[in-house]
Amino acid sequence: MRFAKFALAGEARWGIVDGPELLVLRGHPLFASAEATGERVALKDVLLLPPTLPTTKIVCIGKNYADHAAEMGGELPPEPLIFLKPSTSLIGDGESIVFPEISERVDFEGELAIVIGEIAKNVSASDALSVVWGYTIANDVTARDIQEKDGQWTRAKGYDTFCPLGPWVETEFEIDGQILETRVDGDTKQHASIDLLIHKVPRIIEHVTQSMTLLPGDVILTGTPAGIGQMVSGDVVEITIEGIGTLTNTVA
Numbered sequence: 001m002r003f004a005k006f007a008l009a010g011e012a013r014w015g016i017v018d019g020p021e022l023l024v025l026r027g028h029p030l031f032a033s034a035e036a037t038g039e040r041v042a043l044k045d046v047l048l049l050p051p052t053l054p055t056t057k058i059v060c061i062g063k064n065y066a067d068h069a070a071e072m073g074g075e076l077p078p079e080p081l082i083f084l085k086p087s088t089s090l091i092g093d094g095e096s097i098v099f100p101e102i103s104e105r106v107d108f109e110g111e112l113a114i115v116i117g118e119i120a121k122n123v124s125a126s127d128a129l130s131v132v133w134g135y136t137i138a139n140d141v142t143a144r145d146i147q148e149k150d151g152q153w154t155r156a157k158g159y160d161t162f163c164p165l166g167p168w169v170e171t172e173f174e175i176d177g178q179i180l181e182t183r184v185d186g187d188t189k190q191h192a193s194i195d196l197l198i199h200k201v202p203r204i205i206e207h208v209t210q211s212m213t214l215l216p217g218d219v220i221l222t223g224t225p226a227g228i229g230q231m232v233s234g235d236v237v238e239i240t241i242e243g244i245g246t247l248t249n250t251v252a
């Protein structure tokens with residue numbers, strides 16, 4: 001099932017995606033009390049919001065595809081390499097990415113994102129999928145020159161608007177055999193099987209929850225494949241994962 005968060009009459013609401021329409025819910029779909037209001041709205045008429053609860057953290061995995069690690073140089077991390085993006089970097093499908101004036105190179109990184117549905121601490125890989133609410137798509141936007149200058153990644157990946165997320169959460173997504181594709185103004189830049197993740201979703205959740213408690217609404221970005229590149233003002237960036245949908249954002 002696909003759950004979308006959207007703005008309706010100035011309020012954040014949830015709905016079930018049904019073709020071109022949303023079945024509006026009362027409450028949050030993670031809570032048993034959520035029910036359909038009977039109201040339907042057209043997807044094209046609403047502003048989609050990042051499909052999470054209030055998110056306490058966005059945990060990201062670096063260099064988790066071998067061909068991307070190779071294009072960045074350096075060794076493959078022996079265990080999942082973690083960094084964080086602030087929740088204030090989140091924007092929804094259709095919103096604009098805004099560049100900081102001091103950066104001369106801002107890159108896209110198309111990624112599969114995990115949305116957590118339960119409080120999770122010290123979860124074993126074998127139990128990990130039980131704490132996943134669903135999957136969505138993220139762009140781990142990165143000011144590449146600032147990343148190099150700072151030597152660590154917090155500022156370069158943490159600007160407001162640097163985590164487009166959406167368009168919705170797919171709760172029945174199966175990773176096996178799925179392709180991630182990123183297009184900039186229609187040109188394909190990244191095209192890779194998600195099966196090529198070095199550290200798979202269960203191992204990622206096990207590793208992350210060994211160090212920090214994940215809360216419902218927290219998001220994990222699983223890493224980007226090869227083909228990352230620069231965006232410029234006016235670009236339309238589309239990231240598609242078959243079985244989820246397409247996340248589309250424009251560069252302001």
Ligand code: MG
Binds near residue numbers: 060109111140
């Ligand atoms: Mg990334």
